[in-house]
Amino acid sequence: MSATIKEVARASGVSVATVSRVFNQKGPIRDETRQRILEVAGRLGYSPHAMARSLITKKTGTVGVLLPDLYGEFFSEVIRGVDLAARHDGYHILVSSSHSDRSEVEAVLRALRGRIDGLVVMSPEADARVLEANLPETLPIVLLNCRVEGTAFDSINIDNEGGARAMVRHLAGLGHIRIAHVKGAPANNDALERLLGYREEMRTLLHEDTEALEIAGDFNEESGYRAGKALLRMDPRPTAVFAANDAMALGVLSALQEAGLRVPEEMAVTGFDDIPIARYLTPPLTTVRLDIADLGGLAVRRLLEAIAEGEDRERRHETLPTTLVVRGSCGAQISQPVSIQGGGS
Numbered sequence: 001m002s003a004t005i006k007e008v009a010r011a012s013g014v015s016v017a018t019v020s021r022v023f024n025q026k027g028p029i030r031d032e033t034r035q036r037i038l039e040v041a042g043r044l045g046y047s048p049h050a051m052a053r054s055l056i057t058k059k060t061g062t063v064g065v066l067l068p069d070l071y072g073e074f075f076s077e078v079i080r081g082v083d084l085a086a087r088h089d090g091y092h093i094l095v096s097s098s099h100s101d102r103s104e105v106e107a108v109l110r111a112l113r114g115r116i117d118g119l120v121v122m123s124p125e126a127d128a129r130v131l132e133a134n135l136p137e138t139l140p141i142v143l144l145n146c147r148v149e150g151t152a153f154d155s156i157n158i159d160n161e162g163g164a165r166a167m168v169r170h171l172a173g174l175g176h177i178r179i180a181h182v183k184g185a186p187a188n189n190d191a192l193e194r195l196l197g198y199r200e201e202m203r204t205l206l207h208e209d210t211e212a213l214e215i216a217g218d219f220n221e222e223s224g225y226r227a228g229k230a231l232l233r234m235d236p237r238p239t240a241v242f243a244a245n246d247a248m249a250l251g252v253l254s255a256l257q258e259a260g261l262r263v264p265e266e267m268a269v270t271g272f273d274d275i276p277i278a279r280y281l282t283p284p285l286t287t288v289r290l291d292i293a294d295l296g297g298l299a300v301r302r303l304l305e306a307i308a309e310g311e312d313r314e315r316r317h318e319t320l321p322t323t324l325v326v327r328g329s330c331g332a333q334i335s336q337p338v339s340i341q342g343g344g345s
Contacts, residue, residue, distance in 0.1 A: 003044035012040045063303055064116040065095045065296075066108055068123050068188070072220070072247055073275040074292060081296030082120065089304055091117075098123045102130070109134035118303040120144055120296075124187045128152065140306035142299050147189045154306055155317045156299055160190050160272075163288035163322035164197025167242050167270055170286075170324055172205045174331055176240040176268060181210065182217040182227040182252060184244035191219070194244045194272060213238060217248045224251020231267070232259055239267060240330070246271035246278050246287055253281060253329070264331035274325055283328035290322050 009016045014033065021027040022037045040046075065082050067075055079095060086093045094116060098105040105126050112119065113135065121131070122144035131141060131153070143155040171179050181198045184191025195214070202208045215230050217223040224243060228251060231241060243249035249271030256263055263269050263283060271278065274289035298320075306313060326332050 003046040008041050008044060008046045012037045059117050060115060062092045062094055062116050064112045064119040065093055066121045066123050067097050070097045073277060074273055077292035078296040081293035082300050085297035085300035105130060106134050118307045120299045120303055121146060124189055138311050140303055142303045144299050145189050154302055154315050157319045158290055159319055159322050160193035161197035164194040165201040166324045167288055168198055168201035171240045177206055178238040180213045180231060180238035180241040182215050182224060182243040182248045184217055184219045191244050198242060219245050221247050221251040224248030225255045228252040228255025241269055243271045246273045246275045246285060249285055264329055268330045270330055286327045286330035287325050288322050289325045
């Protein structure tokens with residue numbers, strides 16, 4: 001059995017209150033005393049009871065993360081960034097997904113009540129009403145790429161529109177006129193902004209009505225594969241395709257290569273996100289880069305700042321830039337990958 005707080009106090013020659021202050025990080029404690037208590041606690045195998053500690057400190061030491069899905073490289077990178085940032089500051093994480101279902105979002109939010117000190121939300125179904133109805137008013141929340149009206153919550157967004165416009169400009173600069181777009185999930189904020197950027201730049205640069213060049217997708221490899229099959233049936237066939245994320249671009253590549261179509265000679269293929277595997281595809285994928293792990297880490301850092309500052313803090317609203325990364329799949333003549341900073345609209 002592990003030691004009790006009384007046994008640690010007795011062995012350290014201090015009061016129970018002093019041991020409690022050390023583990024709850026409350027009140028002034030001499031470094032020498034703190035070190036002695038920690039050494040004794042380690043030797044005796046003492047570990048403070050998490051629930052009792054949270055009752056004293058009014059903190060759980062845990063932050064929640066709500067994502068639309070947990071599948072795929074994008075979300076695993078987000079979680080990796082979240083976990084590294086949380087552990088750096090001594091926090092644990094609770095991760096859940098909504099599977100793009102509004103009732104599931106509400107159920108998850110209710111389940112998290114009282115178990116977390118703050119919440120990172122990345123879910124197209126989590127509007128302001130849902131958050132306010134299912135979470136305590138004082139709970140710090142950071143929204144990650146959510147379409148939530150107003151400024152009641154801290155938020156971090158990506159320059160999706162600018163990144164999409166930069167990709168269309170790049171492809172048009174290579175001589176492509178018929179540039180198709182594989183769209184993301186219909187209700188997803190990232191997908192909508194990337195679609196808007198694609199449409200705006202196509203009309204501005206090429207004066208193209210894009211309706212016939214847009215193909216439905218759902219942000220996964222399978223929908224990209226189906227889109228690749230649809231591209232092969234188009235007449236006239238597009239000479240380039242911009243997929244709304246790299247997972248769908250991977251599916252497009254598979255379909256085209258299966259049909260014997262050469263990439264990029266007969267069709268250029270590009271994506272968005274720069275997931276880790278993108279650079280190892282054949283050919284390596286031209287894409288719009290955002291630092292996915294740092295995105296998750298930044299959300300947690302902002303959340304922990306909000307927890308520390310309290311309810312009266314000023315809400316922060318940030319938009320992160322994207323970078324165009326040129327590799328072999330677009331047909332550009334390059335000797336090595338080229339990054340073009342600032343895909344702003």
